Structures are given as structure tokens and as C-alpha cells.
Amino acid sequence: MIPEFDWGVFLSEPWNSYQIETTMKIVGMGFLVSAACGWIGVFLIVRRMALIGDAISHSVLPGIVLAAMLFHTLSGPWIIIGAGLAGFLTTVFIEWIQKHSRIKSDAAIGIVFTSLFALGIVMVSQMKGSVHLDADCVLFGNLAEVATRNGDFILPPNMIQAAIVLGLTILLSLMFYKELLVSSFDPILARSIGIRAGLVHYGKMAWLSVIVVTAFEAVGSVIVIAMLIIPGATALLLSDKLRVALVLSLVHALLSSVIGYHLALWLNSNIPAAMVVAGLLLFGLAWVFSPSQGIIPVWMARRDFSERIALSRSGRK
Amino acid sequence: MAESESESPALEVHDLTVAYHKKPVLWGVDFEIPAGNLVGIVGPNGAGKSTLIKAAMGLLPLSSGWVEMFGEPLEENRHRVGYVPQREDIDWDFPVSVMDVVLMGRYGKLGLFKWPKKEDRRVAEESLAKVKMLPFANRQISNLSGGQQQRVFLARALAQESDMYFMDEPFAGVDAATESAIIDLLRDLKSKGKTVFVVHHDLSTVKEYFDWLILLNTRLVAHGPTEEVFNPDMLGKTYGGQLTVMTEVAEALARDDGLDATRRH
Numbered sequence: 001m002i003p004e005f006d007w008g009v010f011l012s013e014p015w016n017s018y019q020i021e022t023t024m025k026i027v028g029m030g031f032l033v034s035a036a037c038g039w040i041g042v043f044l045i046v047r048r049m050a051l052i053g054d055a056i057s058h059s060v061l062p063g064i065v066l067a068a069m070l071f072h073t074l075s076g077p078w079i080i081i082g083a084g085l086a087g088f089l090t091t092v093f094i095e096w097i098q099k100h101s102r103i104k105s106d107a108a109i110g111i112v113f114t115s116l117f118a119l120g121i122v123m124v125s126q127m128k129g130s131v132h133l134d135a136d137c138v139l140f141g142n143l144a145e146v147a148t149r150n151g152d153f154i155l156p157p158n159m160i161q162a163a164i165v166l167g168l169t170i171l172l173s174l175m176f177y178k179e180l181l182v183s184s185f186d187p188i189l190a191r192s193i194g195i196r197a198g199l200v201h202y203g204k205m206a207w208l209s210v211i212v213v214t215a216f217e218a219v220g221s222v223i224v225i226a227m228l229i230i231p232g233a234t235a236l237l238l239s240d241k242l243r244v245a246l247v248l249s250l251v252h253a254l255l256s257s258v259i260g261y262h263l264a265l266w267l268n269s270n271i272p273a274a275m276v277v278a279g280l281l282l283f284g285l286a287w288v289f290s291p292s293q294g295i296i297p298v299w300m301a302r303r304d305f306s307e308r309i310a311l312s313r314s315g316r317k
Numbered sequence: 318m319a320e321s322e323s324e325s326p327a328l329e330v331h332d333l334t335v336a337y338h339k340k341p342v343l344w345g346v347d348f349e350i351p352a353g354n355l356v357g358i359v360g361p362n363g364a365g366k367s368t369l370i371k372a373a374m375g376l377l378p379l380s381s382g383w384v385e386m387f388g389e390p391l392e393e394n395r396h397r398v399g400y401v402p403q404r405e406d407i408d409w410d411f412p413v414s415v416m417d418v419v420l421m422g423r424y425g426k427l428g429l430f431k432w433p434k435k436e437d438r439r440v441a442e443e444s445l446a447k448v449k450m451l452p453f454a455n456r457q458i459s460n461l462s463g464g465q466q467q468r469v470f471l472a473r474a475l476a477q478e479s480d481m482y483f484m485d486e487p488f489a490g491v492d493a494a495t496e497s498a499i500i501d502l503l504r505d506l507k508s509k510g511k512t513v514f515v516v517h518h519d520l521s522t523v524k525e526y527f528d529w530l531i532l533l534n535t536r537l538v539a540h541g542p543t544e545e546v547f548n549p550d551m552l553g554k555t556y557g558g559q560l561t562v563m564t565e566v567a568e569a570l571a572r573d574d575g576l577d578a579t580r581r582h
Contacts, residue, residue, distance in 0.1 A: 046411055175430055182421050185411050188402055192374045193425030193477075194395045240457040242412045 003266060010266045022148060023261065025159065029147035030257035030275050032162035033215040036169045037224060038231025038249035040208055043173070045232045046242065047184040051106065052091070053228040055113035056205065057212045057221050059090040061120025061138065064213060068133060069123070074217050075158050080210050087209025090116060091202060117221070141220035143271045158217060165214045172207065173246075176200070181242065219272035226276040230283050231256070237286040237293055252282055325388025327352035327481055327512040328373060333382035335365070335372050341380070342368045346537045350529060352387075352480075353510045355503050357517045357527035357543070361556050364534045366516045367403065370483040373514070374398055386481065396425055399479030401470045403486050403516075409459045415469050416454040419445055422476030437476075444475035448498060464495030471502060482506065482513045489518065500526055521568070523547060 014023040044053045063086025064079055071078040090112055097108040124133055151157035173180060183190040183197040190197045215224045235248035259282075260275025267274065288295050326349040333346040343365040350356055358366045371377050373384055375391040386394040399422070422444070423437040433441075445451040448468040458466060467487055474482055487499055503526070506513055514531075517523060523530065523543065530546050532538040532555040539546040539554075 046408075048408070178424050178427065178432075179429075181413070181417070182424055185413060185418075186402060186407065186421065188371065188374075188376060188406070189400050189421060189473075191376050192395070192398055192400045195424070236412060240412045240459075241414065242417075245412055 003268070005266055010262055014262070014265060025147040025156065026144055026271060027257045027261050029143060029156075029159050029162060029218055030260065030272065031254050032159065032166050033218055033224075034227045034231065034257055034275065034279070035250050035253035036162065036166040036211045037215060037227035038235075038253045039166075039169050039173065039246060040204070040211055041228040041230075041232035042235060042242070042246050042249050043180055043184065043204065044208070044228065045236060050229050051109055052094075052205070053208065053212075054225050055094070055109045056087045056090055056208050057224045057228065059113045059116035059120075060086045060209050060213050060216070061117050061221060062086055062123055063209075064216060065120050065123040065127065065133065069127060074133065075161055079213055083213030083216075084206045084209045086116065087212070088202060088206045090209075091205040137217075137220065139220045139222055140270055141216065141218045141223060141272055143218045146218045158214075162214050162218075165211060169207070169211060176203075180204070223272040223276055226279065227253075230276065230279045234279070234283040234286045237283075237290045240292065252279060256282055325385075326350055327354075327387060328514075329385045329388075330373065331382050331384075333369075333372060333384065334380040335368055335377050336380045341535065343372065343533075344536050346382070346533075348531060348537060348540045350512065350514075350531075350540075352512050353507060354512055354529040355507050355527050356512065356514045356529040356531060357523055358514060358531045358533060359517055359520070359523060359555065360533035360538070364555075366533055367485055369531075369533060370485060370514060370516065374400065374483060394481075397480040399474040399477035399482040401474045401482065401484035401487055404463065404466060404470075404489060406485075407458075407466075407470075409466065411458065413458060414454065415445070415450060415456050415458060415461070416441060418458060418469055419454075419473045419476050422473040425477060440478070441472070441476050444472040445469075447475060448472045448502065462492070464491040467491050467495055468498065471499060475502075480511055482511065484513065484515045486516050486518060488515075488522075520552070 013019065041050075041053060044050050060083040063082035063084075064074070067078045067082030068074055073079065093112045094105065094108045097103055097111065098105050103111070121135060121138070124135065124138065127133055146158045147156060149156040149158065151160070153160060155163075179190070179195050179200050182193075183195055183200045187197045190200075212221075212224055212228075215227065219227065231249040231252040232245070234252045235245040238248055239245045256275050256279035260278035261271060263269070263278055264271040264274035286294070289297065291297050328348075328350045330346055330348050333343055334341060335343040342363075346369065358369060360366055368377065372379060375384065375395075384391055386397065419441040420433045420437060423433055423440065427433065427437070442451060442454070445454055448471050450465060450468050450472055453461065453465065453469075458469065461469065471487065474484070488496055491499070503513055503515070507528075515527070517526070524547055527543050529541070530543050531540045532546060532551055534555050534557065539551045
């Protein structure tokens, strides 16, 4: 049964003076992770590489597990390097299989990411010791715990890392905006003017791995896929300008984190999953109501047009 | 043909071989093209036309041979090369405006971390005006007709301010107005001493449009001034006697002779 919705308990209570800190941390962590994913997701979607995001979110696992085994931590530079390396290798493996066999890219992606993920899961079962990592955590993450964990600073360590990663994601994409844009839109022009499109691609994949691993402990390897794709997909329904879409993906990340948190409190569910459900609702709204592409505005425009034609015809009689 | 012995050729290709999966697409291609020509690249489907221009721009690994531009290695002349892609190669739903696309033509002149400046915008606007697309500058590119899309890419090429252009089938699927706009533009470029390579399919217009031809069918069949190489014998060799094409060729030649005859009067 769905619990009864109580406005006081589920909407205002989380923001009272006792709970606001927890709420801010959880919603904030959700936003930081979802925003970084959504931002790079826009660049993946316009290059029709959403599937690669799917792949990398899984295949970073062996890198994470290996780094966790060696350095007994799930955050910090070693995990990032491990995951970055795993993500980079994923991209290389996929292209290598494509180049040296008749297997096409979709199948190559399917082979590489599932087997690397499987390898990671096998490695997880071998892990013993101080770091907690199990299949549940791999799949769903643990946002509330990660966001409220105590560290050396006021904010939890994972949150600081997520904030830095989001900031760098935006900064890097602005610094290399030209290169990202032209190598996504017209790789041949990019190469003909001396931009190393391959290098841009590998750099993007390595940075994607960094984002994914930053999100990993909080939301797990499945939810992160939704966070990579849904904000960007929603934003691109609402605008046909890349820059506007990037900003809208941040708005989407913020709204889905806030709404999702309340949803999770109401339904007593996993928080990142509720955030994705909220994000999906926003996507649905954009799909139906987007002024330029929405189902209803497009239908209304078509109806108006038909009416006008009918009117002009009857007027002529 | 004007002799330009003192100058090095605009493009020199020597023993060029390119293979995909061990299957040669271009085989031992050799030619020199003098600067200031409109050069048509003609041949059947799969003859390696697009491959030739990609190889000439240094974008493909070569199995053998080399390419020189203006008597120098390719790398030193990247900034002097402009490019117009085939329309099918472009994702028209990509969230960019007409202006964004044309500004990409300026990227080669901008350094790392530099954004387009006023001057770049001015050149982009001028280029758009030349192809009569300035009023569409803020449109998303999917909201354009095929001919308009092609003109946007020509404007981008103009904004590159290059000395040599490679265009992959710019005449494919465009309306008559755009076709004549493109050919005016090509002639304008030629009059400024630019060299333009155009992959071309419509044999009936070859003689009218191009003053130099490269006839290609994996191997180089012939190259040279159009009046010297555009004849049934050479075209027969290029198209390998494909029957439907050969009738087209015959018609094209007949029509061109007719045209020439009317012009002489």
C-alpha cells in the first residue's frame, strides 16, 4: 500500500531547524552528483554515445575494487585514478574489438562493459577488511550515509569531492568548448584543422570515468546511468541550443534531487532511485509540454494550422 | 591551360594507396594539380572519391605514397585547407544554430582556450551574406531545407578563408537556385586564385562546371584539363562499361556538344 501523503511530515518537516542540515547534505550530494553526470551527459547524447556512459558506469568497477583493495578507501585520488584507468581501458577495448574484428560497436560495447563489471563483482567477493563494499552497495549506492559521513571538514569528504568534480567538469567543458563542439558535430572538420578528435574523445571518456566514480559510492552503478542521460535528454527536449541545454540540465538535476528526496521520505524508499523517478517525471513533463517539441504544443499547432486552412477555404466559397 | 612552372602545384599526390580492412580503396594514385582550378572528382560509387579527399587532407593512414600542398608537407598547410562535408555525414538534429556552424570555420584560426571574437563574427556574417543565409543565422540547422543546409556549410568554408577547398558532393540533392548559387561561389573562389576540389556525380554538368578533372575508379583513370579528358573513351574506362551509366555519359556528351554549338552562335 502507498502510505498516505502528509504535507506537514513530508514537505515542511525536512526543512525545519533540526533536520535542515541533513536534508541539505543529502539533497546537495544528490544534486552535485546528478549535475556533473547530467552536464557531461549532454555531450554524450549529442554525439549519440549514451550507451558508452552506460558501459563506463559499469566497467569502472574493477578499477574501484582494485584501488579499494590496495588503499583501503572508497574516495580520494587512488580511486579516481583506478576508475579513470578502467574507463579509459573500456574505450580502448571497445575500439580495439571494432577495429580488429567484424563485431560492430553495439556488440563490442556489450562485450566489454558486462565482462569488466562481472570481473569487478568477482573481485568484490574477495574483498575483506576495513572497506565496506558489497553487491548491494555497487548497485544502489548509499547516498544518505555518504552525505552525512563525518570528515576533517564541515562537509563530508565525498561531498567535497563531488563539488570539486562538478566545478571542474563545467570549467573543463568551457575551456575545451570549441574542441568538444566541433569534434562532436563534424569530426572530419575537427581533424582537418588540426584538432585531435581522438584525444578529445579519450579525454572525455577518462573524465566521464572520474564523474562516474565520484557518483558511485553515493548512487551505485545503475542509478548513475539514469543521471547521465535523463537530465540531458530532458534539457534537449526543451532547447535546441547546446549552451541553454547545459544550463537546463543543472536545473533538472536540482529539481529532481529536491523532489526525489521528498518522494523517498514519503514512500520510505532508496533515495537516489526516488531522485531518478522524480527526474523521469520531469522528463515526461518536458516531453508533453516542451514549447518547441512537446506532444501537446505540437498537436495544438497542427490543429490550429488545419483550422486556418479550413477557414481560408470556407472563406473563399 | 596556363603554365605555372615557376610555382609548385597546389596539390601533388604521389603513389597514393589507401586500404580499409586490407581492401584497397585507392591504388597508386599520382597527380599534380596546378593552383587556381575548379577540379571535379568523378567516378562510380565506391571509386574512392571521398577517400581521396580525406587522404589529401591527411585524415587517413596511407598504405603508401605521400601528399604535398603548395610544395610542402601537409602538416604545414592545415590552416590553408577548407572542407565541406557530405550532407548525409551530418547529424542535423545537433543543437547548434546556423551561426554556430559557420563560426566553426574560424576555429582553425583560433588557438586553444580562445573564443571567437568580433572579427570572427564579422567574417561569419559576411560569409552567410554571400550565400544569402544571413537572415537565418539564429535558426537551428534542422529547420532548414536541403539547399539552405548546403549553403550554411559553404558559408562555413568561406569563413575558413582557405587557399584550397575540398567539397564532398555539394550539389547532391539541392534545388536549382542553390546549385547556381554554389557554382557562382566556386567561380568567385577560382577568380581569387583558390583551388577547389569537388566530388561530383552529375555527368551532364561536368563540362560546364569544372576546368580540371580527376577521373577515378580505385586507380586514377585520367586527370587533366576537362576538354582533354572528358570524352567517351576515358569515361568508358572510368565507369567500366556500366550500361546505365554509359547511356547517361553518351547523353551528357551529346548535350554538351549541343550546348557548345548553341553558345558558339
